[in-house]
Amino acid sequence: MTSRPDVLIVGAGPTGLTAAAELARRDVAVRIVDRSPQPSTETKALGVQARTLELLDRLGIADQAIARGLPVRRFNIFSERHRIATFDLSTLPTRYPYILMLPQYQTEALLTERLADLGTTVERGVELTDFEQRPDAVGAVLRGPGDKTERVEAGYLVGCDGPSSTVRERLGARFEGTALEERFAVADLHVDWDLPYDELFAFLHTGDFITLFPMRDRLHRVAIAYTKRETPTGEVTLDEVQHALDKCGPGAARITEIQASGRFRINQRAVDRERVGRVLLAGDAAHVNSVVGAQGMNIGIQDAVNLGWKLALTCTGRATPALLDSYPAERRQAARRTVRGTGFFTRLTLLHHPALTLARRRLLPLALARPKVRTRIEWALSELDISYTAHARTGSPDGTAPAPAAGDRAPDATLYDTANRPTRLLEALRDDQYSLILAGTAQPDADQRLARIERVLASYADIHGYRVTPGPDRFAHTPAPITALIDRDGRFHHQYRIEQPTLLLLRPDGYLAARVDKWDAQQLEAYLRRGLIAHATRRTRTTRE
Numbered sequence: 001m002t003s004r005p006d007v008l009i010v011g012a013g014p015t016g017l018t019a020a021a022e023l024a025r026r027d028v029a030v031r032i033v034d035r036s037p038q039p040s041t042e043t044k045a046l047g048v049q050a051r052t053l054e055l056l057d058r059l060g061i062a063d064q065a066i067a068r069g070l071p072v073r074r075f076n077i078f079s080e081r082h083r084i085a086t087f088d089l090s091t092l093p094t095r096y097p098y099i100l101m102l103p104q105y106q107t108e109a110l111l112t113e114r115l116a117d118l119g120t121t122v123e124r125g126v127e128l129t130d131f132e133q134r135p136d137a138v139g140a141v142l143r144g145p146g147d148k149t150e151r152v153e154a155g156y157l158v159g160c161d162g163p164s165s166t167v168r169e170r171l172g173a174r175f176e177g178t179a180l181e182e183r184f185a186v187a188d189l190h191v192d193w194d195l196p197y198d199e200l201f202a203f204l205h206t207g208d209f210i211t212l213f214p215m216r217d218r219l220h221r222v223a224i225a226y227t228k229r230e231t232p233t234g235e236v237t238l239d240e241v242q243h244a245l246d247k248c249g250p251g252a253a254r255i256t257e258i259q260a261s262g263r264f265r266i267n268q269r270a271v272d273r274e275r276v277g278r279v280l281l282a283g284d285a286a287h288v289n290s291v292v293g294a295q296g297m298n299i300g301i302q303d304a305v306n307l308g309w310k311l312a313l314t315c316t317g318r319a320t321p322a323l324l325d326s327y328p329a330e331r332r333q334a335a336r337r338t339v340r341g342t343g344f345f346t347r348l349t350l351l352h353h354p355a356l357t358l359a360r361r362r363l364l365p366l367a368l369a370r371p372k373v374r375t376r377i378e379w380a381l382s383e384l385d386i387s388y389t390a391h392a393r394t395g396s397p398d399g400t401a402p403a404p405a406a407g408d409r410a411p412d413a414t415l416y417d418t419a420n421r422p423t424r425l426l427e428a429l430r431d432d433q434y435s436l437i438l439a440g441t442a443q444p445d446a447d448q449r450l451a452r453i454e455r456v457l458a459s460y461a462d463i464h465g466y467r468v469t470p471g472p473d474r475f476a477h478t479p480a481p482i483t484a485l486i487d488r489d490g491r492f493h494h495q496y497r498i499e500q501p502t503l504l505l506l507r508p509d510g511y512l513a514a515r516v517d518k519w520d521a522q523q524l525e526a527y528l529r530r531g532l533i534a535h536a537t538r539r540t541r542t543t544r545e
């Protein structure tokens with residue numbers, strides 16, 4: 001175990017494990033500690049959203065997650081026993097058009113296994129008790145088994161230590177927001193009813209609320225909301241769940257067995273700063289929100305992906321530390337969107353005034369009859385709308401994706417290599433560096449434009465070039481080291497709405513950094529100069545050597 005890692009991660013929940021894996025696979029020396037001696041066995045987050053699966057795919061574990069989980073495509077909402085909405089996620093433009101039901105301890109187990117494959121083990125029973133920042137490092141104090149104290153000098157410290165974060169507290173960052181009055185009970189159990197097993201159901205009833213999430217092995221996770229006055233205490237019982245289901249549910253449903261249960265309150269909070277010098281906060285340490293909408297763990301994993309490649313480029317001296325400033329800017333926007341969205345839906349589900357519940361029952365179906373509103377909610381649920389532009393992006397009313405612009409997620413597509421083997425775009429691109437894609441049919445002066453682009457590529461070590469040729473079986477002349485790929489059915493060009501020669505610059509996390517018309521090398525250079533990629537010929541190490 002090095003006592004001088006590039007990055008020390010505190011907390012081995014889903015956020016810390018993802019951050020550690022993103023760094024380890026980019027050859028950054030990382031240590032990850034967790035004060036809990038054992039991995040958690042709690043179900044907690046059950047819904048893994050489409051965008052998170054796309055990112056776990058880049059980490060190489062999406063297929064295993066799907067094999068262990070249950071994909072759920074339909075989400076039904078009832079109000080006072082009337083069905084008021086059904087969302088069908090199966091038409092979403094992603095490889096994963098569903099919510100994957102997978103208990104959080106299994107997601108954590110998969111991440112831990114991937115991390116071990118990358119040569120990094122979680123140090124358990126090790127607690128961060130204090131730290132101090134210096135210009136060139138962070139000095140951290142760890143307390144291990146038998147109260148043994150260790151001092152660690154790390155290039156960066158990342159606090160992924162959950163809602164009661166020690167790192168956040170020592171940093172003096174404020175955690176602004178409120179706690180909702182309502183209390184929640186959750187239980188994993190068997191339910192016998194006539195409704196489809198593999199769909200999600202929410203039953204709202206004048207201020208009462210019960211949701212049933214299907215899990216593998218014909219289990220359901222049930223969540224019940226209570227007002228402050230009527231909250232039961234102690235163990236969640238069969239009678240309690242049966243009563244809530246009889247009151248709000250479809251009738252003739254029987255609960256047979258409770259396997260696990262708990263009670264909790266909801267906080268809606270976000271930190272006032274995610275980065276102070278060499279210390280960064282991610283996941284629940286930086287923001288917590290209502291479990292309605294199943295977003296908390298997902299947002300944490302996405303924080304870790306956003307931060308991972310930026311820290312990796314910074315620690316290896318391939319980008320200036322200024323790159324890290326884009327982390328709070330981008331992720332605060334995503335976290336605030338989630339806190340706002342889940343807060344709105346939580347208030348909507350907990351309405352109890354008769355006039356308001358009547359309005360919900362009458363007006364919500366009218367609003368949801370508008371395809372635009374539906375698409376917007378489906379994109380928000382699956383987190384495909386998270387964009388690092390100024391506004392969240394939604395699909396068009398028919399559910400198709402808009403033309404991806406700078407800041408948007410880069411959609412995947414099937415392409416063919418020079419040996420005519422199929423490959424996926426996001427698999428073909430190297431994700432330890434930026435990718436520049438030359439797309440579209442070449443214009444008459446293509447050779448000169450290509451030569452200028454080659455010169456740009458030659459001066460940036462961290463950009464690899466790809467030429468994606470439209471058309472059946474034809475490869476345009478592609479100079480080495482640019483990698484040639486073919487878009488046989490034109491799907492890639494359609495998805496990216498490419499109608500003229502276009503340059504697409506993709507970030508290592510699969511978001512579009514820039515989109516430049518006409519293979520214009522000058523515009524590309526202007527972006528790169530403004531951007532944060534260090535010039536290859538002026539490499540400097542920015543962390544301690």
Ligand SMILES: Cc1cc2nc3c(=O)[nH]c(=O)nc-3n(C[C@H](O)[C@H](O)[C@H](O)COP(=O)(O)OP(=O)(O)OC[C@H]3O[C@@H](n4cnc5c(N)ncnc54)[C@H](O)[C@@H]3O)c2cc1C
Pocket residue numbers: 010011012013014015016033034035036044045046047048104126127128129160161162163164165166167186264282283284285291293294295296297298299300
């Ligand atoms: C009942 C319930 C249902 C939920 N359902 C969903 C859902 O369906 N979908 C969803 O996306 N989210 C859901 N969530 C939210 C989700 O569980 C959290 O958002 C998620 O756990 C956050 O992950 P994290 O890694 O940021 O923090 P945590 O999971 O809290 O991990 C923090 C880790 O840090 C460790 N730690 C703390 N302090 C220290 C220290 N000083 N030193 C060393 N280690 C330390 C802890 O031991 C812990 O392992 C649910 C939560 C609950 C309670």
